[in-house]
Amino acid sequence: AQKVTQAQTEISVVEKEDVTLDCVYETRDTTYYLFWYKQPPSGELVFLIRRNSFDEQNEISGRYSWNFQKSTSSFNFTITASQVVDSAVYFCALSEDLNSGGSNYKLTFGKGTLLTVNP
Amino acid sequence: DVKVTQSSRYLVKRTGEKVFLECVQDMDHENMFWYRQDPGLGLRLIYFSYDVKMKEKGDIPEGYSVSREKKERFSLILESASTNQTSMYLCASSLHTSGKGDTQYFGPGTRLTVL
Numbered sequence: 001a002q003k004v005t006q007a008q009t010e011i012s013v014v015e016k017e018d019v020t021l022d023c024v025y026e027t028r029d030t031t032y033y034l035f036w037y038k039q040p041p042s043g044e045l046v047f048l049i050r051r052n053s054f055d056e057q058n059e060i061s062g063r064y065s066w067n068f069q070k071s072t073s074s075f076n077f078t079i080t081a082s083q084v085v086d087s088a089v090y091f092c093a094l095s096e097d098l099n100s101g102g103s104n105y106k107l108t109f110g111k112g113t114l115l116t117v118n119p
Numbered sequence: 120d121v122k123v124t125q126s127s128r129y130l131v132k133r134t135g136e137k138v139f140l141e142c143v144q145d146m147d148h149e150n151m152f153w154y155r156q157d158p159g160l161g162l163r164l165i166y167f168s169y170d171v172k173m174k175e176k177g178d179i180p181e182g183y184s185v186s187r188e189k190k191e192r193f194s195l196i197l198e199s200a201s202t203n204q205t206s207m208y209l210c211a212s213s214l215h216t217s218g219k220g221d222t223q224y225f226g227p228g229t230r231l232t233v234l
Binding site: 031032033035037042043044045046047050052091095096097105106107109110111112 | 128159160161162164167177178207209211218219220221222223224225226227228230
């Protein structure tokens with residue numbers, strides 16, 4: 001079975017600090033996808049990024065960047081110059097085939113990291 | 120923009136009641152999912168559906184059933200609510216393109232309390 005580990009349960013930073021959220025995964029699939037979602041206090045999960053296992057290029061989107069390293073099975077997320085609005089729970093997720101035909105799949109989520117950015 | 124809506128943000132029910140949670144998406148997505156979210160446990164998949172009238176069990180289907188009579192609507196049913204079903208329920212949908220690469224989009228969630 002697949003597994004996603006977000007070892008940091010809670011992180012607290014002061015505004016403008018950089019912060020990295022760790023995600024380590026386990027899978028036997030050779031092809032897989034990794035996702036990051038943000039859950040602000042309102043409750044709705046907001047999709048941030050999807051990465052497939054063949055694309056190890058790092059990605060940057062504004063203040064957000066993602067570092068995918070297959071060798072260490074990690075997909076870490078960095079927020080540069082954090083802001084109070086970044087305060088949320090962040091989830092890392094891994095997709096998994098549910099049958100050998102590959103027609104059904106599910107997401108396995110980590111337990112999330114609560115990020116608090118203080119003014 | 121993908122829009123997934125859930126019928127209630129907050130719901131309070133009594134033990135033994137039959138409870139319906141409704142989810143509607145407006146993007147013609149084939150796939151729909153129901154999760155529950157509990158502190159320290161993350162998100163766990165209850166049921167999912169890849170087509171109308173089709174359903175598959177997730178990781179924790181016991182005590183729940185689902186209905187998908189129309190493509191845009193996926194209902195979660197608690198046949199006889201119990202206190203251990205107090206939780207946040209999240210609905211998601213995705214367009215079927217690459218299978219496990221499909222991105223799931225989530226609704227705002229329903230916080231259910233069973234007394």
